[in-house]
Amino acid sequence: MVLPSLGPGGSEGVVSTIASRWAERGWSITVISLEAAETAPYYPLSSRVVLRRLGVPVDKNGILRGTYKAANRLRLLRSEFLRLKPHLVVSFLTRTNILSVLAAAGSGIPVVVSERNNPEAQTFGPIWSRLRRLTYPHAFGLVTMTHGAMESFPPKQRRRSWVIPNQVNVPSDIVPKRSGRIIAAVGRLVPQKGFDLLLEAFGQVAPYHPKWSLTIWGEGPERINLTMLRDELGLSDRVRFAGVSERPGSWLETADVFVLSSRYEGWGIVLMEAMAAGLPVVSFDCKFGPREMISHGEDGLLVPAGNVTALAASLSHLLGDESLRRNLGMQAALSAKRFSSDTVMSAWDKVVDDAVRSRGLSWTAPQRRAVDQIETDDPDRRHHHMR
Known part of the structure; x- marks a missing residue:
């Protein structure tokens, strides 16, 4: 499994969970990250997972230096692939996906690429966009988290496709x-x-809900601008920027209402975490x-994308109605069970099974047992999130 880092992000949490679950079955799992050797994972990772950090972290560079660093990452990745000779590589996030496909070229190692954002809205510049168009047709297959994201890719870039949502894991x-009076947002x-x-x-x-405050969890380049906007709006005593939570999911402990205000998403895992926690x-x-x-109206409230007035109206309605908050929270917790870890892991098992079968390889008993279980489950349940 390959990804840029194992820091506090949605994809990082997904990889940590999947890798740990597979490793605990007795599978040989290596997670390769591009980050510095001394970087500690944010999420728990099974001791059975082999972690390889290549020491070539992703950062901003000019064209020449960026090209040199990308070539170095490609060289190191290929060296790892040829050394490990894995049955399958699963790569996460667009630039890393491109490098993984290139690194495996000619080796016979199948690479599954996983897109974790909205490909219609997220841009990478003309060079990386062209490279994606050229490399994805050579991947074994493509995983997205939603059907909308999958439809954004032309057929030749998704010869095999699986739509697999994120699993929800409340620590x-x-x-x-x-x-009873804190609104939370995370990202x-x-x-x-x-x-x-x-x-x-x-x-x-x-002004209409003076006892309520807003806590925004996360770090990033917009902190200064957002702090200035908060102060301009006269909210300096009502809005707190809390940084990255000390441990995964700890922001759930103090939240009473959750808001997702994204312009676009790949999935929105924090939204599902909030629902699973009964918020x-x-x-x-x-x-x-x-x-x-x-x-909408059953286990949460949806408002038109980008409509600040509509968001304010729905938020005010929710803050002013304790009974509504209680009912939506209870239904949200029930609804979140659709995305249990076991259900999502079954879908990922199917990806591995397809890749291993494509190479004409046979499974050892402990490997095969999990896939046998999937194939004996109810077929409707098994294929619910897969194309």
Whole structure:
């Protein structure tokens, strides 16, 4: 499994969970990250997982230096692939996916690429976009988290395709310490997450709900701009930027309402985490993800994407109605069970099974047992999220 880093992000959490589950079965799992050797994983990782850090972290560079660093990452990845001779490589995130396909070229090693964002909205510049068009047809297959994201790719870039949502994992050590008056939002402080829109919406409702405050969890390049906007809106005593949570999911302990204000998403795993924890949620109906999690008015509230006025109105309605918050939270927790870890792992097992079968390889008993279980499950359940 290959990805840029194992820091505090949605893809990083997914890889840590999948790798650990597979390794605990007795599979030989290596996770390769591009980050510095001394970097510690943010999420728990089984001791049975072999972790290889290549020491070539992703950062901003000019064209020449960026090209040199990308070539170095490609060289190191290929060296690892040829040394390990894995039955399958599963790569996460676009640039790393491209490098993984190139690194495996001519080796006979199948590579499954996994897109974790909205390919319609997320841009990479002309060079990486062209490389994706050229390399993805040579991947064994493509995984996305939503059907909308999959449809964004032309058929030749998805010869084999699997739509697999994120699993929801609420840490077992979460201890609620809720005051009853905290709105939470979580994500990297970048324009995609729409925290500027959330601040404007909260600015509209704050005077009518004086006991409520907003906590935004995460770090990123927009912190200064967002702090300035908060102060301009007169919300300096009502909005807190809390940084990255000390441990995975600990932001759930103090949240009473959750808001997703993203301009676009690949899935929105924090939204599902909030629902699984029984929080009432309000979300922009952005592409892609929220509509596949929320049934409006039943287990959460959806508002038109980017509409600050509508977000403010729904948020105010929720803050002013304790009964609504309680009912939406209970239904959200029930709804989140659709995305249990076992269900999602079954879908990932199918990806591995398809790849291994394509090479004419046979499974050892402990490897095959998990896939046998999938194939004896109810077929409707087994294929619910797969194309």
